[in-house]
Amino acid sequence: MSSPTRTQRRAARLDDPRFEYTRTPRVRRRLVVAMCGLLVAEAGLILIAERAPVPFAVGMAVLLIAFVLCLGALKGSTRGVEELPAEALDERQWQLRGEAYARAYRIGFALLTLELAAVAAWLVADWPAPGTNVLLGAILLPFHIGIVLPTLVTAWHRQV
Numbered sequence: 001m002s003s004p005t006r007t008q009r010r011a012a013r014l015d016d017p018r019f020e021y022t023r024t025p026r027v028r029r030r031l032v033v034a035m036c037g038l039l040v041a042e043a044g045l046i047l048i049a050e051r052a053p054v055p056f057a058v059g060m061a062v063l064l065i066a067f068v069l070c071l072g073a074l075k076g077s078t079r080g081v082e083e084l085p086a087e088a089l090d091e092r093q094w095q096l097r098g099e100a101y102a103r104a105y106r107i108g109f110a111l112l113t114l115e116l117a118a119v120a121a122w123l124v125a126d127w128p129a130p131g132t133n134v135l136l137g138a139i140l141l142p143f144h145i146g147i148v149l150p151t152l153v154t155a156w157h158r159q160v
Contacts, residue, residue, distance in 0.1 A: 011088040014080035022077035028155040031074045035148055038067050042144065046137040067144075074151050082150040100154040108149055115142065 004012070021027060042063055049056045075083065081093045082100050089097065115138070122130070130138075 007085050007088050011080065011084055014076055014084070016076065019073075019076035022073050023079075023159075025159065028074070028077045031070060031077060032152050032156045035067075035070050035074060035152060038063060038070060039141065039144060039148075042067075043137055043141060046133050046140065049133040049136060050131060071148060071151065074148075074155050078151060078154045082154045096154065100150050100157070103157065104150040104153045107153065108146060111145065112142070 022031065042060075045056055045059045045063065079093070081089060081097045086094065
C-alpha cells in the first residue's frame with residue numbers, strides 16, 4: 001500500500017475531529033471576528049511604527065503568532081475547502097469553494113475600490129505625502145486581507 005500524498009495528509013489534518021468544536025456557525029463567526037480584530041490591531045500597530053519602533057516590532061511578533069493560530073483554527077473550521085486542491089474535494093465542497101471565491105472577489109474588489117478612492121481623495125485634497133507608516137499599512141493590510149479573505153468568507157457564510 002502506498003503512503004498518502006501531501007494533499008491527502010493536509011485534507012486529513014484539516015478534517016481532524018479535534019476541530020469539531022470550531023465547526024459550528026457561532027464559533028466560526030467568532031473566529032472571523034477575532035481575525036478581523038487582529039487586522040484592526042495590525043493597522044493600529046502600523047500607525048505607531050515610526051514613533052515607537054520597539055513596541056511596534058514586539059506587537060507585530062505577538063500579532064503574527066495570534067494571526068497564525070487564528071488562521072489555523074479558521075482553516076480547520078472550514079476543513080480547508082478554500083485552499084485544498086480539486087482532487088481533495090468532493091462536488092459539494094468544490095461548489096462551496098467557488099461560491100466563497102466569488103464572494104471574496106466581490107468583497108476584495110470593493111475594498112480595493114475604497115482604497116483607491118482614499119488615494120484619489122488624498123491627491124485631490126493636495127495633502128502632504130503620507131508617512132512611512134501609512135505607506136506600510138497600504139501595502140501590508142491589503143496583502144494580509146487578501147490572504148485570509150476566502151477563509152473568512154467561507155467561515156462566515158457556509159456550513160462546510
